[in-house]
Amino acid sequence: MNATIPAHIAIMMDGNGRWGKQRGLTRSQGHYAGSQTMETIIKDSMKMGVKVLTLYAFSTENWKRPIDEVQYLMDLPGLFLTAKLPEFMANDIKVCISGDIEGLPPHTKEAVKTAIHTTKDNRKFIVNFALNYGGRNELLTAIKKIAQDLNDSNIVLEEVTEELIETYLFTSGLPDPDLIIRTGGEKRISNFLLWQSSKSQLWFTDTYFPDFNKDLLLQAIHEVNNRKSSEAAT
Ligand code: FPP
Numbered sequence: 001m002n003a004t005i006p007a008h009i010a011i012m013m014d015g016n017g018r019w020g021k022q023r024g025l026t027r028s029q030g031h032y033a034g035s036q037t038m039e040t041i042i043k044d045s046m047k048m049g050v051k052v053l054t055l056y057a058f059s060t061e062n063w064k065r066p067i068d069e070v071q072y073l074m075d076l077p078g079l080f081l082t083a084k085l086p087e088f089m090a091n092d093i094k095v096c097i098s099g100d101i102e103g104l105p106p107h108t109k110e111a112v113k114t115a116i117h118t119t120k121d122n123r124k125f126i127v128n129f130a131l132n133y134g135g136r137n138e139l140l141t142a143i144k145k146i147a148q149d150l151n152d153s154n155i156v157l158e159e160v161t162e163e164l165i166e167t168y169l170f171t172s173g174l175p176d177p178d179l180i181i182r183t184g185g186e187k188r189i190s191n192f193l194l195w196q197s198s199k200s201q202l203w204f205t206d207t208y209f210p211d212f213n214k215d216l217l218l219q220a221i222h223e224v225n226n227r228k229s230s231e232a233a234t
Helices: 016-022 027-048 060-064 067-090 106-118 136-151 162-167 215-234
Strands: 007-014 050-060 093-099 125-133 181-183 201-204
Touching: 016 027, 016 106, 027 050, 027 125, 027 136, 027 215, 050 060, 060 067, 067 093, 067 106, 067 125, 093 106, 106 125, 125 136, 136 162, 181 215, 201 215
Parallel strands: 007 050, 007 181, 050 125, 093 125, 181 201
Antiparallel strands: none
16 A cells, blocks of 8 residues: 555544443543544554644543543543553654633543653654544634733734744644545534644444444545545546
């Protein structure tokens, strides 16, 4: 296979709850299965040569879910990151978080801050968790900070460019995603990377996230590469 590997892939990991229900399990057990798939996909994408993998782990809308599910989704980052930190260090993997970190419960906040700090000098691969993330919230936060900086004369109006706006986003410093994948059958953007997705290829699969795998990842990459070559030929 001679595929062009996207530098940045973002995944909307949808379908965990339905995967659990289908097996007579709880939604949280579905999320646990999703976190195991996530672990495999991080390794697979790094081996393929992907540089940045963004994973939509918790949206600003997800707070409306039942309390026990929210609690479990807030426990998962700590459980996952604490277990994986030695491996991330050994493999030169940097952890980033895109989202409102201050709005997380204290134990989740502490776990993600520790992971960010510990891995900050790693260079080979970035795993970026979109956590307490919402595209509109990101834009609103950026607009308020820019307004404040204009008001404080830290910047002048002429300096407000697309490049400057990007430095105010939660994803500051990361390239835009080349490919956005959504599992679980729905074909919506769901408040994900609204600014950053302006040129991204979108790819959807009915497969629930816990069943997502390397073959589907390669299929997505192939299909978008084919799309791009037929676009270039016309
Ligand atoms: C959407 O599926 C998925 C989520 C809201 C959570 C995804 C989180 C993980 C896979 C693990 C995160 C782990 C870490 C360490 C950050 P859904 O619940 O909406 O599924 P449904 O569409 O079947 O209801």
